[in-house]
Amino acid sequence: DRRLVYGLLFSLKQFCAKMSRAPPVEGLQMLLTGSCAIHHLETASGLRFVLTTDRQTTDLRAQLRHIYEHIFVEYVTKNALWDPRAKTPIASSEFERVLRQFVEALPCFGSRA
Amino acid sequence: MSSTSYTYLLITSRSGSLIYHLSLSPPSSSPALTTNDYLRIGSTLHSLKAITSQCSPVPGDGGMRTVDFGEGRMRVMQTETGMMFVLAARGGGAQDQTMAHCLTDIYAAWADWVVKNPFWEVDMPARGSRFGEEVKAICQRH
Numbered sequence: 481d482r483r484l485v486y487g488l489l490f491s492l493k494q495f496c497a498k499m500s501r502a503p504p505v506e507g508l509q510m511l512l513t514g515s516c517a518i519h520h521l522e523t524a525s526g527l528r529f530v531l532t533t534d535r536q537t538t539d540l541r542a543q544l545r546h547i548y549e550h551i552f553v554e555y556v557t558k559n560a561l562w563d564p565r566a567k568t569p570i571a572s573s574e575f576e577r578v579l580r581q582f583v584e585a586l587p588c589f590g591s592r593a
Numbered sequence: 594m595s596s597t598s599y600t601y602l603l604i605t606s607r608s609g610s611l612i613y614h615l616s617l618s619p620p621s622s623s624p625a626l627t628t629n630d631y632l633r634i635g636s637t638l639h640s641l642k643a644i645t646s647q648c649s650p651v652p653g654d655g656g657m658r659t660v661d662f663g664e665g666r667m668r669v670m671q672t673e674t675g676m677m678f679v680l681a682a683r684g685g686g687a688q689d690q691t692m693a694h695c696l697t698d699i700y701a702a703w704a705d706w707v708v709k710n711p712f713w714e715v716d717m718p719a720r721g722s723r724f725g726e727e728v729k730a731i732c733q734r735h
Binding site: 481484485487488491492495496498499500506507508509510511512513514515516518532 | 600601623624626630633634637640641644645646647648649650651654655656657658659660661662663664665667681689
């Protein structure tokens with residue numbers, strides 16, 4: 481499943497680059513399907529932040545950026561034990577805790593009205 | 594005069610091969626795609642739709658429908674027959690509903706000007722310039 485998503489994002493990136501004026505400014509931001517929305521942020525370093533929500537949520541760019549700048553950088557990049565070149569998933573419980581706190585506090589999280 | 598500036602239209606057959614492509618904006622304002630570019634994009638469309646419908650946590654999801662990227666957005670319409678119509682627009686002003694209506698009109702024009710052409714067979718690449726003119730007129734209206 482994860483590999484599918486990765487392949488999807490990779491092809492879509494080329495797609496969007498072709499349709500944009502060179503050099504592309506932002507790249508893929510959001511993909512809507514019949515029932516859900518996939519929000520995407522790619523950083524200059526090649527990291528990708530992907531969040532899946534329902535269709536009611538329209539724009540999560542600022543939130544994804546916040547996750548990158550204030551949560552990922554603080555709890556993962558600044559973690560001396562984390563090797564960015566290792567292919568292992570992030571195992572920091574602090575990172576997960578803060579991330580979970582942030583996401584659950586978002587207005588789009590939670591039961592539908 | 595439409596408020597949305599459309600950039601490209603791509604149509605793929607049931608098997609996923611590209612059968613029609615059209616550039617809807619002048620080459621100065623959006624990149625001119627070569628035939629190879631169109632073919633490459635066209636060939637990935639079907640697989641992207643299949644992947645997105647599998648990735649979705651909700652079963653029975655139709656798959657990719659709209660893609661927003663920094664410069665614009667792309668709307669996909671899959672017909673009952675399995676063909677895919679893809680319309681790309683530039684800028685943030687493109688509304689999802691408008692693009693959806695535009696696509697259904699384009700599908701109607703396809704039925705009128707390509708399918709009813711006695712020299713055209715199903716899944717064959719289409720070349721009618723009359724259809725292209727019709728598409729441009731539709732895009733002007735939306």
